[in-house]
Amino acid sequence: MIATESLSKRFPRVTALDRLSMDIGPGVTGLVGANGAGKSTLIKILLGLSPATEGRAAVLGLDVATNGGQIRERVGYMPEHDCLPPDVSATEFVVHMARMSGLPPTAARERTADTLRHVGLYEERYRPIGGYSTGMKQRVKLAQALVHDPQLVFLDEPTNGLDPVGRDEMLGLIRRVHTDFGISVLVTSHLLGELERTCDHVVVIDGGKLLRSSSTTDFTQITTTLAVEVTDSDECPDGTRALREALRERGMETETGGELPGAGHTVLLTAEGEETYDLVRDLVADLGLGLIRMEQRRHHIAEVFKDKDAADAARPESASAPVAVPAPTAAAQQTGGGRDER
Numbered sequence: 280m281i282a283t284e285s286l287s288k289r290f291p292r293v294t295a296l297d298r299l300s301m302d303i304g305p306g307v308t309g310l311v312g313a314n315g316a317g318k319s320t321l322i323k324i325l326l327g328l329s330p331a332t333e334g335r336a337a338v339l340g341l342d343v344a345t346n347g348g349q350i351r352e353r354v355g356y357m358p359e360h361d362c363l364p365p366d367v368s369a370t371e372f373v374v375h376m377a378r379m380s381g382l383p384p385t386a387a388r389e390r391t392a393d394t395l396r397h398v399g400l401y402e403e404r405y406r407p408i409g410g411y412s413t414g415m416k417q418r419v420k421l422a423q424a425l426v427h428d429p430q431l432v433f434l435d436e437p438t439n440g441l442d443p444v445g446r447d448e449m450l451g452l453i454r455r456v457h458t459d460f461g462i463s464v465l466v467t468s469h470l471l472g473e474l475e476r477t478c479d480h481v482v483v484i485d486g487g488k489l490l491r492s493s494s495t496t497d498f499t500q501i502t503t504t505l506a507v508e509v510t511d512s513d514e515c516p517d518g519t520r521a522l523r524e525a526l527r528e529r530g531m532e533t534e535t536g537g538e539l540p541g542a543g544h545t546v547l548l549t550a551e552g553e554e555t556y557d558l559v560r561d562l563v564a565d566l567g568l569g570l571i572r573m574e575q576r577r578h579h580i581a582e583v584f585k586d587k588d589a590a591d592a593a594r595p596e597s598a599s600a601p602v603a604v605p606a607p608t609a610a611a612q613q614t615g616g617g618r619d620e621r
């Protein structure tokens with residue numbers, strides 16, 4: 280869908296993209312990086328709106344340097360900043376954008392109604408945009424990106440300014456853009472955690488350089504840590520503690536789940552193979568407890584970067600290297616969102 284080769288963009292005082300080479304296939308791809316990493320610059324080059332200083336890029340097989348018009352016919356774009364006219368309705372605005380994309384009047388009206396319904400703005404579609412909430416404005420921006428039925432959409436920070444519930448709804452909508460309509464998505468964010476559930480693939484850039492490009496499942500690999508949760512019983516009023524003691528007697532080191540609410544009831548231990556599962560099962564049965572869950576934990580994307588930051592900090596030559604992407608706060612990870620940090 281997208282390929283770049285040694286793509287650079289230099290402004291007089293800053294290098295926004297620095298020899299970026301990557302390939303992005305179909306599906307939902309997250310482009311993540313801290314503020315100023317070069318995400319918006321990359322999108323503008325891919326749309327043929329801004330020339331690269333060096334290197335090449337192609338979108339849907341079309342060269343961005345020579346085929347910007349054809350690319351924009353086939354690609355939808357949701358810009359980061361608020362750019363909506365306050366005194367027209369969502370319907371008027373989206374019909375106008377559909378007409379600008381070349382749709383005839385009737386098709387433009389029909390597609391607008393369908394698209395506004397899809398983004399959840401059907402009831403409000405005749406109200407002036409100036410009276411909309413931030414979440415509704417983001418939906419109008421999404422609708423105008425989708426109205427001409429593109430093959431691919433670029434969504435620049437679509438969750439910006441939204442509260443945690445709004446973020447979750449927007450991320451759900453983005454996922455459905457792909458699953459319901461088969462449109463591929465490139466979505467940018469400066470919050471790693473929120474892309475974990477939405478994207479098939481994640482590309483991380485920092486200071487205009489490619490830091491990592493891999494499937495989300497590679498980021499969130501299964502760890503060897505086993506999380507076990509048990510019930511209490513009359514004989515063992517603290518089932519978690521009883522299980523930890525029984526495991527310790529068998530020479531197994533354990534920890535509790537951490538600081539999240541309820542995590543104190545989770546026992547964490549290292550799985551050494553099938554026998555660890557059998558041992559836990561047998562001990563739980565011997566103690567007369569109920570087994571609520573026993574599962575291998577996954578890394579969260581943010582943990583991968585925390586580990587990387589810790590490793591970088593430990594290496595003297597990179598002690599001054601910038602932190603790749605600010606890890607989301609614990610609250611942001613729990614809610615899948617969090618406050619806009621700008």
Ligand SMILES: Nc1ncnc2c1ncn2[C@@H]1O[C@H](COP(=O)(O)OP(=O)(O)OP(=O)(O)O)[C@@H](O)[C@H]1O
Pocket residue numbers: 290291293294295312313314315316317318319320321436
């Ligand atoms: N037109 C421009 N002239 C000069 N510098 C620019 C221009 N556009 C972007 N930059 C600089 O290029 C760098 C990358 O900016 P860019 O907007 O692509 O980052 P970003 O990752 O999208 O972050 P943000 O979400 O904060 O916009 C920044 O240092 C920015 O100040």
